[in-house]
Amino acid sequence: MAYMNRSKPQLLEEIQRLYAELAAIKLIIEKRTTELYISEERFSLAMRGANDGLWDWNLETNEVYYSPRWKSMLGYAENELGNNLDTWANLVHPDDKNRVLEKVQDYIAGRADSYEVEMRIRHKDGHEIYVLSRAFLVTHGSDNKPVRLVGTHIDITERKNTELSDNKNTEILEMIAIGQPAADIYDAIALMYEARHPGMRCSMLELEGNKLLHGGAPSLPKEYCDAVNGLEYGPNVGSCGTSTYTGKRVLVENIETDPKWKEIKHLALPHGMRCCWSEPISNSSGKILGAFGMYYNHPALPNEKELKDLKAGARLAGIVMERDQAQKRIRILAYTDELTGLPSRASFSQRIEEITKTSTRHNHCFALLYIDLDDFKSINDSMGHDAGDLLLKTIAKRLIHTCHEVDFIARIGGDEFCILVEEIEDSYATNIAKRCLHAIAQPIEIYSRKLTPSCSIGIAYFPDDGKDFSSLLKASDTSLYKAKENGKNQYAFYKTELTQKAQYRFQIEQNLREAIEKQQLSLVYQPQIEISTGNIFGFEALSRWRHPELGQIPPINFIATAEKIGMIKPLTEWVLRTACRQLVAWKKEGVRTLRMAVNISPILFLDQEFVSVIKRIIEEIGIAPIELELEVTENIVQTDPRNLSIFQDLKDLGVSLAIDDFGTGYSSFASLKHLKVDHLKIDKFFVNDMLIDEQALILISSMIEMGRKLGHQIIAEGVEKPEQLNISRNLGCEKAQGFLFSKPIKANAISKLLLSRQHEKNKINSYKSSKIS
Numbered sequence: 060m061a062y063m064n065r066s067k068p069q070l071l072e073e074i075q076r077l078y079a080e081l082a083a084i085k086l087i088i089e090k091r092t093t094e095l096y097i098s099e100e101r102f103s104l105a106m107r108g109a110n111d112g113l114w115d116w117n118l119e120t121n122e123v124y125y126s127p128r129w130k131s132m133l134g135y136a137e138n139e140l141g142n143n144l145d146t147w148a149n150l151v152h153p154d155d156k157n158r159v160l161e162k163v164q165d166y167i168a169g170r171a172d173s174y175e176v177e178m179r180i181r182h183k184d185g186h187e188i189y190v191l192s193r194a195f196l197v198t199h200g201s202d203n204k205p206v207r208l209v210g211t212h213i214d215i216t217e218r219k220n221t222e223l224s225d226n227k228n229t230e231i232l233e234m235i236a237i238g239q240p241a242a243d244i245y246d247a248i249a250l251m252y253e254a255r256h257p258g259m260r261c262s263m264l265e266l267e268g269n270k271l272l273h274g275g276a277p278s279l280p281k282e283y284c285d286a287v288n289g290l291e292y293g294p295n296v297g298s299c300g301t302s303t304y305t306g307k308r309v310l311v312e313n314i315e316t317d318p319k320w321k322e323i324k325h326l327a328l329p330h331g332m333r334c335c336w337s338e339p340i341s342n343s344s345g346k347i348l349g350a351f352g353m354y355y356n357h358p359a360l361p362n363e364k365e366l367k368d369l370k371a372g373a374r375l376a377g378i379v380m381e382r383d384q385a386q387k388r389i390r391i392l393a394y395t396d397e398l399t400g401l402p403s404r405a406s407f408s409q410r411i412e413e414i415t416k417t418s419t420r421h422n423h424c425f426a427l428l429y430i431d432l433d434d435f436k437s438i439n440d441s442m443g444h445d446a447g448d449l450l451l452k453t454i455a456k457r458l459i460h461t462c463h464e465v466d467f468i469a470r471i472g473g474d475e476f477c478i479l480v481e482e483i484e485d486s487y488a489t490n491i492a493k494r495c496l497h498a499i500a501q502p503i504e505i506y507s508r509k510l511t512p513s514c515s516i517g518i519a520y521f522p523d524d525g526k527d528f529s530s531l532l533k534a535s536d537t538s539l540y541k542a543k544e545n546g547k548n549q550y551a552f553y554k555t556e557l558t559q560k561a562q563y564r565f566q567i568e569q570n571l572r573e574a575i576e577k578q579q580l581s582l583v584y585q586p587q588i589e590i591s592t593g594n595i596f597g598f599e600a601l602s603r604w605r606h607p608e609l610g611q612i613p614p615i616n617f618i619a620t621a622e623k624i625g626m627i628k629p630l631t632e633w634v635l636r637t638a639c640r641q642l643v644a645w646k647k648e649g650v651r652t653l654r655m656a657v658n659i660s661p662i663l664f665l666d667q668e669f670v671s672v673i674k675r676i677i678e679e680i681g682i683a684p685i686e687l688e689l690e691v692t693e694n695i696v697q698t699d700p701r702n703l704s705i706f707q708d709l710k711d712l713g714v715s716l717a718i719d720d721f722g723t724g725y726s727s728f729a730s731l732k733h734l735k736v737d738h739l740k741i742d743k744f745f746v747n748d749m750l751i752d753e754q755a756l757i758l759i760s761s762m763i764e765m766g767r768k769l770g771h772q773i774i775a776e777g778v779e780k781p782e783q784l785n786i787s788r789n790l791g792c793e794k795a796q797g798f799l800f801s802k803p804i805k806a807n808a809i810s811k812l813l814l815s816r817q818h819e820k821n822k823i824n825s826y827k828s829s830k831i832s
Contacts, residue, residue, distance in 0.1 A: 466480055
C-alpha cells in the first residue's frame with residue numbers, strides 16, 4: 060500500500076534501483092564462478108605437477124599468477140614477486156627473452172602445435188637456473204579466442220650443468236691431447252669446477268724441488284698468486300704447502316683459526332678467502348707433482364660432490380703435469396670411447412693423419428670403411444637407450460673379433476663406426492666389409508627380445524677418393540648412403556665402377572666353389588713346338604670357366620679366388636686328372652708320346668701331401684711320370700724354403716718341372732742355383748718387346764745363354780710373329796709357344812692340329828733363311 064502513496068516518478072526510480080542491485084549481484088556471482096573455475100583448474104594443474112612451478116598468464120589483462128612453488132624455485136617468498144609479466148621479464152636471461160617470447164607468439168597465433176622451451180632465469184642469490192617451460196592455451200567463446208596461457212616450469216639445472224660439465228671436460232681433454240699450453244689448460248680446469256660450484260675459486264700449484272710455483276688460478280687475485288709463488292712447502296704452509304709435503308689431502312674449514320695457515324693467513328684473508336681444501340697431485344708412480352686447491356669466501360668443509368670434484372681436479376691437473384709420461388692415460392681419457400672401449404673420433408682422426416703422412420711418403424694406399432647400423436633409432440625409441448647401449452657394445456666386440464689386429468677400429472659417434480684398412484691388396488677391404496656384414500647380422504637377445512641387427516658400409520680409398528681425414532670421411536659417408544639407398548645391409552664404394560668390380564668378385568667367389576665341386580669348368584690346350592723341327596712335343600692345359608650369368612671369366616680372376624677360398628687344391632686335382640686322361644686318349648688314337656704341362660699354385664708346395672697326390676694321379680690314370688710337366692713361378696723359392704724339398708721329391712718321382720714367367724721374379728738367375736728344373740719359360744713380356752727394345756733383346760739373350768749352360772731347355776712364351784720366332788731360334792732357344800702356332804683350343808680340335816703339324820714344320824723351315832733384323 061506504501062507504493063500506492065508514491066508518485067509515478069518515484070516508482071520508476073525505485074524500480075531502476077532494484078534492477079541495478081540485481082545486476083551487481085549477477086556480476087558478483089559470475090566473478091566468483093570464474094574465480095572458482097580458475098582455482099579448480101590451477102588446483103588440477105598443481106596436482107599434476109606437484110614439484111613444478113605453475114604460472115597462469117591472463118592474455119587479456121596481462122596479469123600472471125605465479126604459484127608458491129614457482130617463486131620458491133627462484134628463492135623468493137610468496138609476497139616478494141608481483142603478479143605481472145614484468146616479474147618474469149626482469150628475471151629471465153636477456154639472451155633468452157626474445158627467443159622465448161617468439162615461441163609464445165608462434166603458439167598463440169597457431170603457427171606452432173605446442174609450446175616447450177628451455178630458458179635461464181636468475182635466482183634470488185644471483186646465480187642462474189635452467190628451467191623447462193611447457194604450456195597450453197585456454198580459449199573462450201565460439202571463436203575459440205585465446206584468453207589464458209597456463210603452464211609449468213621444471214628445474215633442469217642439474218641436467219644442464221651435467222651436460223655443460225661433460226662438454227667442458229671433453230674440451231679440456233682435447234686441449235691436453237693436442238698439446239695446448241699447460242697454463243691455458245690449468246685455467247680451463249679451474250673455470251670448469253668454479254662453474255659447477257658458484258662462489259668457489261680454484262688454483263693449481265706445481266712443485267719444483269721444495270717450492271710451490273703458480274700454475275693456474277684465473278679467479279684468484281694476482282696479488283695473492285704472486286705472494287704464494289715460490290713458497291717452500293712444509294707441514295704448516297697453508298693447505299697446498301702441507302698437502303704437497305705430506306702427500307695427503309688437507310681440508311681447512313677456517314683459514315683464520317687453523318694453525319696450518321698461521322704464518323701465511325695474512326696473504327689470504329684480505330682477499331676474502333676463508334676456507335681452503337687441497338688435494339696433492341701425483342704421477343703414476345706416486346711422486347708428488349703439485350697441489351689442486353679449492354677456496355670459498357666462507358668457512359666450510361666440502362660436501363660429497365665438492366670432495367669428488369677436488370679429487371677429479373687433482374687427477375686432471377696431474378695429467379697435464381705429467382703429459383710426456385702419461386700418454387697412455389691421456390689416450391684413455393681423451394681418445395677412448397667410454398661406452399665401447401674403442402678408440403674415439405679424436406683418436407681416429409689422429410691415426411688417419413699419421414697413416415696419411417706415411418702412405419704419402421711411401422706411395423701406399425689404404426681404405427676407410429664407414430659403418431652405420433640400420434634402423435638403430437627404432438631400437439632406442441622402442442626399447443630405450445640402455446638397450447641401444449648394449450647393442451653398441453655387442454657390435455664393437457663383433458667388429459674386434461671380425462677384423463685383424465692391424466686394422467684400426469673406432470666409434471666416431473652414435474651408431475657409427477670406422478675401420479682403417481692398410482692392407483688393401485687382393486680385395487682385403489672388400490673381404491673385411493663382407494665379414495662385418497655377416498658378424499653384425501648375427502641375432503642378439505636384449506631384455507628377452509631377439510634382435511637381428513644389420514649395417515650399411517661405405518668404402519673409400521686414399522688417395523683416390525680423398526687425401527685427408529675430412530675428404531676421406533666425406534667420400535666414405537657418400538658411399539655409405541649409396542649403400543643405404545640400395546636397400547641397406549650391404550657395402551658400396553665411392554666410385555660406382557669399384558662397387559661393380561667388388562660385386563663381380565663376390566659373385567665369382569660365391570659361384571666358384573660350386574663350379575669346382577660340380578666340375579663345371581673346362582680345359583683348353585695350347586701346343587708347344589720344337590723350333591728346329593716344327594714338331595709338337597707337348598701341350599699346356601689351361602682352365603676355362605663360362606658361367607651362365609657372368610659369362611666367360613678370365614683365369615686370372617678365378618684362380619686367385621680359388622686360392623683365397625681354399626679351393627685351389629681340388630681345382631688343381633681336377634685339372635691334373637682331366638689333362639692326364641686326355642693325354643691317354645690321344646695316345647689311344649695313335650698319337651706318339653706327348654707331354655702335358657699343368658700350372659701349379661705355389662700354395663700347393665706347402666702341402667705335405669702334394670707329392671703323394673701327384674703320384675696317385677699318375678698311377679690311377681696310367682701315364683709315365685716324364686709325360687707330366689708341372690709349371691711354377693720362380694719366386695716360389697722366396698715363398699718358403701720348404702719348397703726346395705718338394706721340388707726334389709717331384710724330381711725323384713720322375714716328373715718334369717718348368718719355371719713359368721721366367722725373368723719376372725725377384726731373383727731370376729739366382730733362383731736357378733736352388734731349383735732343379737727341366738725347362739725355363741721366358742715370359743711373353745720380354746718376347747713382346749724383343750723387336751722394339753734392345754735391352755729386352757739383351758736380357759733374353761742372357762737368359763737363354765745362362766739357362767742352356769746350366770742344362771735347362773728354353774721355351775719362348777707368347778710368340779705371335781715370325782720375326783720373334785726367328786730371333787728366338789737364332790739366340791739358341793729350342794722351343795716356343797704362342798698364337799703364331801695356335802691359340803688354346805678344345806681337345807676335339809687337337810687331332811686336326813696334329814695332322815697339320817707337317818704343314819707347320821714346313822712353315823717354320825721357310826723362316827730359317829731369315830736373319831735377325
